[in-house]
Amino acid sequence: xxxxxxxxxxxxxxxxxxxxxxxxxxxxxxxxxxxxxxxxxxxxxxxxxxxxxxxxxxxxxxxxxxxxxxxxxxxxxxxxxxxxxxxxxxxxxxxxxxxxxxxxxxxxxxxxxxxxxxxxxxxxxxxxxxxxxxxxxxxxxxxxxxxxxxxxxxxxxxxxxxxxxxxxxxxxxxxxxxxxxxxxxxxxxxxxxxxxxxxxxxxxxxxxxxxxxxxxxxxxxxxxxxxxxxxxxxxxxxxxxxxxxxxxxxxxxxxxxxxxxxxxxxxxxxxxxxxxxxxxxxxxxxxxxxxxxxxxxxxxxxxxxxxxxxxxxxxxxxxxxxxxxxxxxxxxxxxxxxxxxxxxxxxxxxxxxxxxxxxxxxxxxxxxxxxxxxxxxxxxxxxxxxxxxxxxxxxxxxxxxxxxxxxxxxxxxxxxxxxxxxxxxxxxxxxxxxxxxxxxxxxxxxxxxxxx
Numbered sequence: 001x002x003x004x005x006x007x008x009x010x011x012x013x014x015x016x017x018x019x020x021x022x023x024x025x026x027x028x029x030x031x032x033x034x035x036x037x038x039x040x041x042x043x044x045x046x047x048x049x050x051x052x053x054x055x056x057x058x059x060x061x062x063x064x065x066x067x068x069x070x071x072x073x074x075x076x077x078x079x080x081x082x083x084x085x086x087x088x089x090x091x092x093x094x095x096x097x098x099x100x101x102x103x104x105x106x107x108x109x110x111x112x113x114x115x116x117x118x119x120x121x122x123x124x125x126x127x128x129x130x131x132x133x134x135x136x137x138x139x140x141x142x143x144x145x146x147x148x149x150x151x152x153x154x155x156x157x158x159x160x161x162x163x164x165x166x167x168x169x170x171x172x173x174x175x176x177x178x179x180x181x182x183x184x185x186x187x188x189x190x191x192x193x194x195x196x197x198x199x200x201x202x203x204x205x206x207x208x209x210x211x212x213x214x215x216x217x218x219x220x221x222x223x224x225x226x227x228x229x230x231x232x233x234x235x236x237x238x239x240x241x242x243x244x245x246x247x248x249x250x251x252x253x254x255x256x257x258x259x260x261x262x263x264x265x266x267x268x269x270x271x272x273x274x275x276x277x278x279x280x281x282x283x284x285x286x287x288x289x290x291x292x293x294x295x296x297x298x299x300x301x302x303x304x305x306x307x308x309x310x311x312x313x314x315x316x317x318x319x320x321x322x323x324x325x326x327x328x329x330x331x332x333x334x335x336x337x338x339x340x341x342x343x344x345x346x347x348x349x350x351x352x353x354x355x356x357x358x359x360x361x362x363x364x365x366x367x368x369x370x371x372x373x374x375x376x377x378x379x380x381x382x383x384x385x386x387x388x389x390x391x392x393x394x395x396x397x398x399x400x401x402x403x404x405x406x407x408x409x410x411x412x413x414x415x416x417x418x419x420x421x422x423x424x425x426x427x428x429x430x431x432x433x434x435x436x437x438x439x440x441x442x443x444x445x446x447x448x449x450x451x452x
């Protein structure tokens with residue numbers, strides 16, 4: 001038993017991408033820029049449906065654990081200036097792409113509500129003018145429970161928001177102090193109630209395991225409290241400690257972080273607790289009520305994965321708006337300038353803010369489909385997804401099958417003819433299975449988060 005735990009600890013401590021895209025963001029380069037993006041936008045298929053992501057890179061204060069593209073701001077002027085730039089970008093993209101149908105809209109950050117009710121309404125009005133926002137559009141926004149006011153809830157209901165994701169992380173006071181995010185249970189409860197009173201009843205909660213000073217009991221209790229609020233969905237992400245990318249994470253004492261075995265136990269405690277409360281486990285780290293769209297998509301094999309995590313979004317094109325925002329088109333991925341200054345200068349010059357990206361090869365597309373199905377379904381038929389290349393798994397993907405052998409030897413992966421299946425015990429390690437199909441990983445210089 002001890003030897004097995006040591007082997008699993010070694011696997012859990014490996015560094016691999018989260019696979020919210022393939023190729024992953026570290027593979028993006030300046031070889032793809034604004035001209036490529038403009039060409040890709042103008043040549044989209046006529047019936048292509050859009051998913052829009054609006055990134056707001058500001059918060060009232062920066063939490064120690066945060067891995068997002070954001071910064072703390074106290075003054076109103078930069079926020080208003082940024083809202084003006086978003087409106088410019090909406091106009092610019094729409095002028096090139098044309099008036100397209102929007103079936104999914106997501107505001108992320110940062111803290112999108114920092115824009116204020118009036119600016120959010122103004123930006124949505126511009127979106128509505130520029131695009132054909134479907135009546136049944138999934139309209140979601142990420143919110144900090146500490147800043148959910150009746151005025152904000154009223155404005156969000158007025159623009160048709162259907163879903164709100166409340167950032168919780170953990171309900172334990174000791175843990176909250178260690179991550180710089182103090183918000184008692186009552187604050188989150190009040191935020192959920194305020195939103196529901198305005199008809200926004202599709203509430204998501206975002207929590208984390210692997211936080212400093214966090215125990216298995218803390219995770220279990222936080223999961224119980226989260227379930228008591230009866231959200232439609234709960235995400236339980238593993239904290240990614242990447243201070244080489246996010247210097248403010250150095251405020252966290254690494255000695256207080258749980259080890260790999262403890263993280264595995266925390267993830268399992270969250271899963272067991274939420275399943276006991278009637279939630280369906282979805283993918284690596286999501287949970288949903290069985291009647292929720294995410295659960296329905298998972299059961300139907302239609303679950304997708306993108307930069308917002310697991311989603312039921314079936315749009316063919318993702319348009320990213322705002323500094324650092326990433327988009328995906330049939331031709332490839334694009335990313336805006338990550339710094340607000342560079343983004344603002346592009347908008348002031350009347351040009352797209354794309355600074356990097358990657359054009360997809362056919363091999364990229366095949367591997368991307370394989371990785372997405374593994375991450376979403378824990379199983380993939382290489383022949384069905386890989387086409388002619390995958391028809392003979394031992395030939396077309398011989399190296400990948402060989403790379404999976406250590407996981408298979410541990411019972412974490414099952415290899416049978418053309419199918420790769422992640423076992424029940426292997427699900428926490430699914431990113432390692434996906435990594436076997438990552439053609440860029442061996443030569444990649446980027447450092448990634450822990451596998452579990």
